[in-house]
Structures are given as structure tokens and as C-alpha cells.
Amino acid sequence: MLEKVAKDYSAYFKLDVADGFQTVQDVIDNMITRLEELNSVVHMIKLKNSDCNTAVTTDINKYRAEITLLSKKIVTLNEVVITLQHNMDKIEKQVEKAESHFGVNNDSKLTSLLRPFLKRNRETPSVSDEIPNFETLSITSVMHNFEDNVS
Template sequence: MIEELAVEHAAYVRVDLTDQVKTLHDTIEDMMMRLEEFESIFGMVQTEGAECLSGQIPRLQIAQQQLGGLCRRIDALEHVLARVNVNLDSLETAVEAAEADLGVPDSLLSKLIPLSFFKKNQEPSTRGGRTPIFEPPIIYKTEDFFTPE
């Protein structure tokens, strides 16, 4: 009876592991194949990214140099504009003083407005018959501010 019982219970313990191991082996094979595909795709993306980056870095460096030159030119232009503004203010002051000295009723700057050309021209009067001496303003050249490139 013990032998029969051992044989019956041995049937419960006997397991056919070959089917279960085969399924596990197929799953591992499939996972390995997918990992290899992912690794090759990742390698291609990494290679293309490196090629793209290596092609763009020199262009960015050139653009950086050009941008630096452009910034220097803008700074020089701002300096010129500041100088022109100061010169224009001094010129306006000189024109107003000359108009007051000559007794011109309208401002000379108002004659630069296009519609004022249709007005009747008035001859400036000179005091005491003498003509004032003209002193030219200091004129600056762009070469003083911009280097030839």
C-alpha cells in the first residue's frame, strides 16, 4: 500500500519542465531580439545626432563671430547718433541765435517743412549794413567711428 501511495503521489510531483522552460526560453529570445533592435536604433539616433551637432557647431561659432561684429557696429552707431544729437542741439541753438541776431521772424527750421515753401519768401535784414561772419560747425566723419571692414 505504501508503494501504491508513493507512486500516486509521485505523479503529483512529476512535472514536465520542458514545456515551461521552452516557453521561458522563447520569451527570453524574443526580449533579447527586441533589445538588440532597440540598441541598433539608439546607436543610429546617437550617430545622427553627433553628425548633426558636429555640423552645426562650426556654423554657430561663425554666427557668434558675426554677431559680435554686428554688436560692435551697433555700439558705434549709437555713439554716432549720440554725437549727432549733441551736434544737432548745438546747431539748433546757433540757428536760433543767428535768427534772433538777424531779426528773422520765422524759424529757419520751420522753412524745412514742405508746405512752408509755398509761403512768400522774406529777405533777412542785416543790422547796420554788415554781414555777420559765418563760423562753420565741427563736422565729424563716419570713418572716425567705424573701422573699414
């Protein structure tokens, strides 16, 4: 009888460790599978990134001369625009001087244009008016910027 009681009580202490750990093992296997998938995705991304880097690097090297030439042309055009603006400022100053000397009114250009014909009989322009000495303009040429770049 003691043996029977011992066997009955031993059943309480029996643990099925393999069955209890099966769920833990399943979770671990699932996690390992996901990590392997993530690893393969990261590896594919690295390969794609390397391919893209290689393609971009070769494109940069391929078009470097054209980009350099284009940037030089942009700098040249910027210099031309600055020179032309400086020339226009000089011309505008001289035109303003001449307009003030000859009494040109810019408010109504048509009236100013026709005024000598309309008032011709009433007033005779005085020839004795002295024409001021206008300085000769030195306008900077911009053609030298384009002669070297003709392709």
C-alpha cells in the same frame, strides 16, 4: 498496489518546469530583442549627432572670419549712427537758436515762408537788428570708419 498508489500520487508532484518557464523565457527574449533594437537606435543617433556636430563645427570654423568681419561692420555702423545722432543734435540746437532769433514759427511752414512777401509793403525789416554770433559747429566726420573697410 503500493507501487501503483505511489505512482498515482507522484503524478501530482510532477512539475513541468520547462513548460512553466517557457512564458518567462519568451518575455525575457522579447525584452532582450527590444533592448537590442533600442541600443541600435541610440547608436545610430550618436553617429548622426557626431556627424552633425562635425558639420556644424566645420561650418563655424569655415565662416568664422566672415562672422568676425560682419560683427566689426555692425560695431562700426553703430558708432557711425551714434556720431551722426550727436551731429544732428548739434545742428538742431543751432537751427532752434536761429529760428528763435529770426522769429520763425514752425506751426505753418508755408505761411512762415510767404510772410516776408505778404507783409513786404507794410513792414520793412529793420537792418539794424544785430545778428547774434552763432558758434561754428564742429561736426565729426564718419568717413574714417569706411575708408579702411573698402573691399
